[in-house]
Amino acid sequence: AEQSRAEQRKHARGLTEEQEQNLVICIPSPGEDRPFSTMMLSSIPDLHILHGSQCFPMFLYEAEDDQ
Structure with missing residues (x-):
């Protein structure tokens, strides 16, 4: 099955479902x-x-270590 462009972008960025819902x-x-x-x-908005503008996410995420 083909993935939508939104799904492809989400997976390319490595976002989880929870992170995708961040405002x-x-x-x-x-x-x-x-x-x-x-x-x-x-x-993610354009800075201008x-x-x-200043943009503030609802949640911040730290990168996971691949150990």
């Missing part, structure tokens, strides 16, 4: 001259999604 909140960088806005995304 990211993006806010404008300090000193931004535009009105405040915020976004919540379920994928809000004209220069």
